[in-house]
Amino acid sequence: MKQISILLCVSVLLLATPAKGQVSPSGILADVGIDQRLNEAIPLDLVFRDETGNPVRLSDYFGDKPVILSLVYFKCPMLCTLTLNGLVRSMRATSFDAGKEFTVLTVSFDPRETPITAAAMKRVYLNEYRKPDADRGWHFLTGDESSIRDLTRSVGFRYQYDPASGQWAHATGIIVLTPTGKIAQYFYGLEYSARDLRLSLVESATGKIGSPVDRILLYCFSYDPANGKYGVVIMRVLRLVAVFTAFGLGTLILTLAYRHRK
Numbered sequence: 001m002k003q004i005s006i007l008l009c010v011s012v013l014l015l016a017t018p019a020k021g022q023v024s025p026s027g028i029l030a031d032v033g034i035d036q037r038l039n040e041a042i043p044l045d046l047v048f049r050d051e052t053g054n055p056v057r058l059s060d061y062f063g064d065k066p067v068i069l070s071l072v073y074f075k076c077p078m079l080c081t082l083t084l085n086g087l088v089r090s091m092r093a094t095s096f097d098a099g100k101e102f103t104v105l106t107v108s109f110d111p112r113e114t115p116i117t118a119a120a121m122k123r124v125y126l127n128e129y130r131k132p133d134a135d136r137g138w139h140f141l142t143g144d145e146s147s148i149r150d151l152t153r154s155v156g157f158r159y160q161y162d163p164a165s166g167q168w169a170h171a172t173g174i175i176v177l178t179p180t181g182k183i184a185q186y187f188y189g190l191e192y193s194a195r196d197l198r199l200s201l202v203e204s205a206t207g208k209i210g211s212p213v214d215r216i217l218l219y220c221f222s223y224d225p226a227n228g229k230y231g232v233v234i235m236r237v238l239r240l241v242a243v244f245t246a247f248g249l250g251t252l253i254l255t256l257a258y259r260h261r262k
Helices: 002-016 079-093 115-129 145-155 194-205 232-261
Strands: 047-049 055-057 067-072 103-108 138-141 160-162 167-171 173-177 183-188
Touching (some): 067 145, 079 103, 079 173, 079 194, 103 145, 115 138, 173 194, 183 194
Parallel strands (some): 103 138
Antiparallel strands (some): 173 183
16 A cells, blocks of 8 residues: 555646646736637628638638638647648548538638748648548638737637747637638637537538537647747646556556455
């Protein structure tokens, strides 16, 4: 039992002790997150530019299909790529096709990014998606700061720019919208259940609004070698690994102790 007590103490310390160099939530990440605003409408009159450089209104993509909205920035060194990878895997696994049953809008929240970068990203992900009509069903948009702020504010997407690292701190997830532009469902994290996504598309197509979901946020904020600080995502992963390792060791010790007593 002495070994078990030691193990439990180690587990508590892993959970309770701040990791060295961890970014404080009271800093830049205090104003970062995704707030659920179900049944609220996004401003469809906002103007962006598509991957060809042409001005478009958000209303151009609404009317007869539900829309999946992903907010990223194309030069993100961390989780934006993983977010889009998770989205394309989920989309491939459903029986629905972008361009037929639904539309996808991937919008950069970095006002410095251009249609050239958007076009390059579109080529990459259309090649990954490998479904017909995807070219007219998945759109990559850029815009000015005013349009970006109005769109992100309407869906509760809060992000901050870090001048020291030249990166954006933000959370990860996707949003499903009804054909009229109302927020129907949020999906957090990097992996999205194909079954749940399909169901959300079916329901939102008829205007049905989903229920609030648990917010398990992953923050995109990478390692900065200048000050030796790790992003919150990395530290969360390390802590989870430590907890599961401790749990596994505890189970093993309990099993061995039980067998020894027998």
